[in-house]
Amino acid sequence: MKASPTQQADLLSLSNLDLEITRSRVALAGLTSGEAFTELRAAQRDAAGSLIDSRNQLDSVELELKRAEADLALVEQRIEKDNQRLNQTSSSKDAQGIQAELETLKKRKSELEDLELAVLEKKEAAEAAYKTILGDKQTIDEELAGKEAANETEIMKLRSGLDLITQQRAQEASRTDAELLALYEKKSARGVAVGRLLNRECGACRMTIGATALAEITALPQDEIATCPDCQAILVR
DSSP: OBOOHHHHHHHHHHHHHHHHHHHHHHHHHHHHHOGGGHHHHHHHHHHHHHHHHHHHHHHHHHHHHHHHHHHHHHHHHHHHHHHHHHHHOOOHHHHHHHHHHHHHHHHHHHHHHHHHHHHHHHHHHHHHHHHHHHHHHHHHHHHHHHHHHHHHHHHHHHHHHHHHHHHHHHHHHHTSOHHHHHHHHHHHTTSOOEEEEETTEETTTOOBOOHHHHHHHHHSOTTBOEEOTTTOOEEEO
């Protein structure tokens, strides 16, 4: 098949556009797959789970503190009432009984105060842990949101560029001889259809062409289509 040097150069340009379209589509597939965020999203899920566990633990400690405070309040009320009864009684026997009960209540109050202090310390530790985990999750959320936004911007750029290249490709294909285009499309289905001959190397498959085959190629008229003996791509000389 014959093709002018200009037509052959146009085929090389068409091939370059097809390569760029392929690269853009591969890049788009990678960006839209979400695989780049797999680790971050897993970390986000883990942080969310840890945050729930930490919040539940903090709620449990707060409930424990409320119970301790309520128990302490009841004991203090009993002590106050017993003191009032002790001040009002004139019976030594009753006074001894009330005093014994007060001793028991004071001991119980001391135990509850110690418990309350211990629970307060647990609450402080639980609050600190919750704030740390919350901060970690917020950091992950912000990082993920930022990367997703940047990814979306890159996707839009690639799609816009791909649209332009596809339009350019369609225009170039429409200007190409139908028989020549059919040959190009047939070869494209098997791989890179066109490559420039650089010294002894095929620009399509990067194989070095033997001396005999190279001599046959260079002997062909400029308007005669030459092909690579290895990959059968059209060689633009």
